[in-house]
Amino acid sequence: xxxxxxxLAGGAGKRMKSERPKVLCEVLKKPMLGWxxxxxxxxGFDETAVITGYKRxxxxxxxxxxxxxxxxxxxxxxxGTGDAVKQAKEFIEAAECVCVLNGDAPFIDAETLHxxxxxxxxxxxxxxxxxxxxxxxxxxxxxxREKNGKFTAIREQKDCSPxxxxxxxxxxxxxxxxxxxxxxxxxxxxxxxxSGEFYLTDCVxxxxxxxxxxxxxxxxxxxxxxxxxxxxxNEKARQRVIGRMxxxxxxxxxxxxxxxxxxxxxxxxxxxxxxxxxxxxxxxGKGCEIGANSHIEDCVIGDNVILNNVQAYSSTVEDNxxxxxxAQLRPGTTIRKGVKIGDFVEIKNSDIGENxxxxxxxxxxxxxxxxxxxxxxGCVTANYDGVDKFRTEIGSNSFIGCNTNLVxxxxxxxxxxxxxxxxxxxxxxxxxxxVERSQTKIIENWDKNFKRKKK
Ligand code: UD1
Ligand code: CA
Numbered sequence: 391x392x393x394x395x396x397x398l399a400g401g402a403g404k405r406m407k408s409e410r411p412k413v414l415c416e417v418l419k420k421p422m423l424g425w426x427x428x429x430x431x432x433x434g435f436d437e438t439a440v441i442t443g444y445k446r447x448x449x450x451x452x453x454x455x456x457x458x459x460x461x462x463x464x465x466x467x468x469x470g471t472g473d474a475v476k477q478a479k480e481f482i483e484a485a486e487c488v489c490v491l492n493g494d495a496p497f498i499d500a501e502t503l504h505x506x507x508x509x510x511x512x513x514x515x516x517x518x519x520x521x522x523x524x525x526x527x528x529x530x531x532x533x534x535r536e537k538n539g540k541f542t543a544i545r546e547q548k549d550c551s552p553x554x555x556x557x558x559x560x561x562x563x564x565x566x567x568x569x570x571x572x573x574x575x576x577x578x579x580x581x582x583x584x585s586g587e588f589y590l591t592d593c594v595x596x597x598x599x600x601x602x603x604x605x606x607x608x609x610x611x612x613x614x615x616x617x618x619x620x621x622x623x624n625e626k627a628r629q630r631v632i633g634r635m636x637x638x639x640x641x642x643x644x645x646x647x648x649x650x651x652x653x654x655x656x657x658x659x660x661x662x663x664x665x666x667x668x669x670x671x672x673x674x675g676k677g678c679e680i681g682a683n684s685h686i687e688d689c690v691i692g693d694n695v696i697l698n699n700v701q702a703y704s705s706t707v708e709d710n711x712x713x714x715x716x717a718q719l720r721p722g723t724t725i726r727k728g729v730k731i732g733d734f735v736e737i738k739n740s741d742i743g744e745n746x747x748x749x750x751x752x753x754x755x756x757x758x759x760x761x762x763x764x765x766x767x768g769c770v771t772a773n774y775d776g777v778d779k780f781r782t783e784i785g786s787n788s789f790i791g792c793n794t795n796l797v798x799x800x801x802x803x804x805x806x807x808x809x810x811x812x813x814x815x816x817x818x819x820x821x822x823x824x825v826e827r828s829q830t831k832i833i834e835n836w837d838k839n840f841k842r843k844k845k
Contacts, residue, residue, distance in 0.1 A: 393507070394485030395435040398474050398563075398590075399423050399493035400443025400465040405615045411445045413493035414452060415614065417623045418631070418651050419669050421452060422614065425496030425652070431458065432500035435489070439481045441465055441474045470587025471563075472579040475572070482569050490590065492563030495613040496623060502610050506603040507566055515601035516571035517594055519544065520564040522608040529615060530560035531591050533602055541602040544591035548584035559604065561591060562611040571597045627652060635662070648681075656680075657693065675709070689719075692727075708744075726761075743786060755779075756798065760786030766810060768793045785820060 403412020413423035423440070430438050439461040442449040446464055453460050463477040475482075475490060482488050487510070491498055502520060510518035519541070521533050532554050534543040544561045545554050575596040579588045594600045605611070614620040631650045632642070639658030642648060647665035656662070656674040663681030670688035674680060678695045686697065688704045695707055698714035704721035707713070713731040722739035725731065729742050732749035740754050743761040748754065752765050755773040758781065769790050771782040782796045785804030790796070795813040802808065803820030812826040837843075 391487050391511070392436045392485045394481055394488045394569075395430045395433070395438045396475060396478050396481065396488060396490045397423065397426050397430065397438065397440045397493050398471055398490065399449050400441045400446075400474050401468055401494070402444035403494070403615065406617060406620070409445075411443075411449050412615075414448060415494075415620055417496050417614075417620070418627045418649060419667075420651065420653075422496040422623075423449070423452065423493045424456075426491050426493050426498060427453075427456065427460075428653075429498050429500050429503065430489075430491065433489075433503045434500075437461065437481070437485065439463060439478050440493070441477055443468050443474070470581065470585070471590035472576065472588035472592060475590050476576050476588075479573070479576075482567075482573055485569055488567045488569050488572060490563075490565045490567065492613060494615070495563050495611065496627075497609045497612055498562065498564050499607075499610060502605050502607070503564070506564075506605075509601065509603050510566040513601045515599055516568045517597045517599075518566040518601040518603050519594060520562040520605055520610070521559050521602045522562060522605045522611045523559050524608045524611060525558065527555075527558050527560045530611065530613075531563075532557040533559040533561060535559075535602075541594075541600050543595045544589075546583065546585065546589060546591065559602075560611055562605065563613065564610075565590075567593070567597075684714075754782075757782040757784060757796075759784045760788070760804065762787045763790065764788075765790045766792030766794070770795050772797045 399413040401412055406412045406415055408415060414421040417425060440453050441463050443465040450462055453462055461481055465474045465477045489503065506518055506520050529547055531544040531546050532550055533541060534545050535541050572593060575593040578596050579592050581588050583589060612623060614623050628649055631652055632645055635650060635656055640656045641661040644664050648662055649667045651669040654668050654672045657676035659676050660674055660678040666681035666684045668686045672686050672689045674691040675693035677693050678691060680697050684697050684700045686702045689702050690706045692707060692709035694710050696712045699716050700714045702719040705719040705723040707725045708727045710727055711725050711729045716733045717731050717735045720738035723737050724741045726742060726744040728745040730747045734751045735748050736753045738755040740757040742759045745761055746759055746763040748765045750767040752769045754771050756779055757771050763784055772795055773779050780798035782798045783801040785802055785806060787805045788802050789807045791808045791810035793811045794808045797813060797815045800814055801817040803818055805821045806818045807823045808814055809825030812824060814824055814826055818824040
């Protein structure tokens with residue numbers, strides 16, 4: 391059976407008070423839409439479509455950035471979830487079975503989708519709604535059942551009778567539809583309800599014989615319509631990731647200010663210290679100490695690495711490296727085994743060879759540095775002439791004296807030395823000393839108060 395997935399992402403999300411589409415509001419620094427798209431990708435649909443609407447360019451940009459083939463359909467006016475699905479008519483026609491997901495309910499997961507599809511197939515129903523029992527159903531569509539338990543309809547909160555609002559089984563906003571049944575129901579939707587919108591949920595009654603798949607995990611329904619609920623989702627997700635980390639042998643002295651993204655992996659015996667954010671597709675090895683006060687994003691970190699007060703983005707750090715405090719790795723940086731990087735060092739788009747030391751107050755940009763190099767305090771690679779950027783090459787075992795400026799493009803040979811305070815503008819051969827500064831001039835018997843006395 392061919393399966394298609396339609397993710398609803400057209401709503402403005404007025405209650406969120408944002409200038410972005412609501413689905414781009416973030417949970418653990420990942421847009422809610424990204425969570426839903428991840429679940430869809432993990433499930434493995436044959437095709438996926440996203441319905442855009444409010445600020446479509448922003449949603450399309452995000453969808454395209456993911457680099458997968460995803461169809462987008464534009465809903466020009468936000469007339470409700472049913473109207474949104476209508477925009478994907480040709481997409482529905484092309485699949486036998488369609489799963490509709492809300493782009494603002496980030497905790498739906500592939501496992502629930504698999505289980506519910508199994509049930510959808512085995513019962514032979516034309517529509518299966520994923521539901522859950524939650525303690526506070528405010529704002530969700532309620533699952534209406536007959537006395538014998540038969541599921542008949544979904545009633546939106548605004549349209550509920552006082553008794554119906556008491557129902558705690560709610561619609562997750564995730565459904566399986568047989569395509570023919572959905573295509574027949576969509577044109578029959580009306581906007582005669584309290585919101586004046588075309589509700590997708592009305593398809594349940596129109597199609598008839600619907601099944602409810604009640605999820606054991608009530609969190610899968612949680613959505614965010616307001617900043618308050620977005621904050622609650624963030625906290626829930628944060629605790630869940632920390633729980634997963636504890637299970638895999640990661641330690642925390644305190645989890646205060648610790649935020650770990652849902653796609654991060656950390657090895658056993660690594661400790662994460664307070665006020666540390668580890669985000670994106672970061673992978674960290676075993677026995678590391680990460681933090682305090684660090685921000686690590688899209689990095690690959692080896693084993694036994696210490697990152698103390700470090701900011702690192704899209705970089706690789708090999709085993710037994712020590713960085714910090716107060717250092718920054720900018721994108722495109724590789725730090726090889728055994729390197730030591732000290733305070734107030736910034737490294738950008740550079741490769742730093744094994745056992746090299748960059749101990750203090752140094753900027754290395756667009757540089758290829760060999761093994762065992764020692765940088766004195768305050769070295770700078772001048773990689774930008776105001777128009778173009780150039781690379782600096784520094785051979786293994788060289789010694790870059792304090793306060794050296796290396797004006798790129800420039801090469802320092804292996805085992806070479808630069809004198810402190812030199813501004814090097816020419817290539818330096820291996821095994822040589824380059825000094826580029828004037829000789830010290832001595833004026834004896836200099837009276838340092840001479841000027842003051844004259845006054
Ligand atoms: C919807 C369901 C409700 C369910 C809840 C779960 C309907 C009518 N109600 O309510 O039963 O309990 O989700 O979270 O479906 N969207 C569009 N175009 C529109 C309107 C919405 O693309 O014209 C998108 C939104 O961007 C959002 C999703 O559809 O991602 C759900 O819309 P929203 O308005 O948040 O629905 P809820 O009121 O939460
Ligand atoms: Ca919602």
